[in-house]
Amino acid sequence: MQDPQYVKQAFSRIADRYRVTNHVLSVGTDILWRKKVGRIVAEWQPKTILDVATGTGDLALEIQKQCPDAEMTGSDFCPEMLAYATESGVNNTMVVDAMEMPFEDDSFDVLTVAFGLRNMGSWPDALKEMQRVLKPGGHLLILDFSLPTGILKEPYSFYLNKVLPKIAGYMTGEKDAYEYLAGTIGEFPSGAKMEELINSCGFSDAKSAPLSFGVASIYTATA
Numbered sequence: 001m002q003d004p005q006y007v008k009q010a011f012s013r014i015a016d017r018y019r020v021t022n023h024v025l026s027v028g029t030d031i032l033w034r035k036k037v038g039r040i041v042a043e044w045q046p047k048t049i050l051d052v053a054t055g056t057g058d059l060a061l062e063i064q065k066q067c068p069d070a071e072m073t074g075s076d077f078c079p080e081m082l083a084y085a086t087e088s089g090v091n092n093t094m095v096v097d098a099m100e101m102p103f104e105d106d107s108f109d110v111l112t113v114a115f116g117l118r119n120m121g122s123w124p125d126a127l128k129e130m131q132r133v134l135k136p137g138g139h140l141l142i143l144d145f146s147l148p149t150g151i152l153k154e155p156y157s158f159y160l161n162k163v164l165p166k167i168a169g170y171m172t173g174e175k176d177a178y179e180y181l182a183g184t185i186g187e188f189p190s191g192a193k194m195e196e197l198i199n200s201c202g203f204s205d206a207k208s209a210p211l212s213f214g215v216a217s218i219y220t221a222t223a
C-alpha cells in the first residue's frame, strides 16, 4: 500500500522519459508482456474496456490494436502521464483516481491494470472498486511485477535494488523514485497470495501465470 501523493508526483516527474526507461530496464520484454495481455483480452471479445492506471497508454494502445471494435477508456490520476496516452491515440482518456471512479456499477466487460495496482493506496479497496465497475461475469486482468524464485532470486534482487535504480536514475534524474518503486515489488503479493486477495474482493476464479521466470505475472479473475 503506497502513499498516493508521492506516487502521483513521482510519475509526473518521470512522465516524459517513462516509456523509454521501461523498454531499457526490461530490455524490451514489457512490449512482449503487453502483446500477450492483448491476446488474452481479445479472446474475451469485449465491447467495453477500461484500462486503469493507463499511464502513457502503452497497454491500452496494444489492446486497441488487438480489439479494434471495442470501446477503450484509459484512466489515470496523473495528468502528466495521461497526456502521453491521449497524444498517442488512446480512444478515450480520463483523469480518474482508481480508488474512487466516476463510473456506474456494471459498466465494463473487461478491466485491465498494468503495473498500477501495486502503486495504489489500498489494494483491497482498489480491487473492490474495480469489481464494482465491471459487469457481472466481466473480466479482470492485472499485469504486474513479481519476484522470481529459485536460482534467479538473488541475481534479480541485486539487479532490482542496486542496478535498476542507477540506470533509471541516470536516464530520468529520479533515482529515489525508482528505488521506491523497486521496493514496492517486494511488498506486493504474488501467486496464490494475490489470487486469495483478488477472490476476497468479490471476484471469483482468480488465476495467476508467471511471465519471464516470474519477473512479472498476469492475474485474471471474473467479476
Ligand SMILES: C[S@@+](CC[C@H](N)C(=O)[O-])C[C@H]1O[C@@H](n2cnc3c(N)ncnc32)[C@H](O)[C@@H]1O
Pocket: 004, 007, 008, 011, 052, 053, 054, 055, 056, 057, 058, 059, 075, 076, 077, 078, 081, 096, 097, 098, 099, 113, 114, 115, 116, 119, 120, 121
Ligand atoms: C508504472 S505506471 C504504469 C502505466 C501503464 N499502465 C503501463 O503499463 O505502462 C503506474 C501508473 O499508475 C498510476 N496510478 C497510481 N495510483 C493510481 C490511482 N490511485 N489512480 C489512478 N492511477 C494511479 C500512476 O499515475 C502511473 O501512471
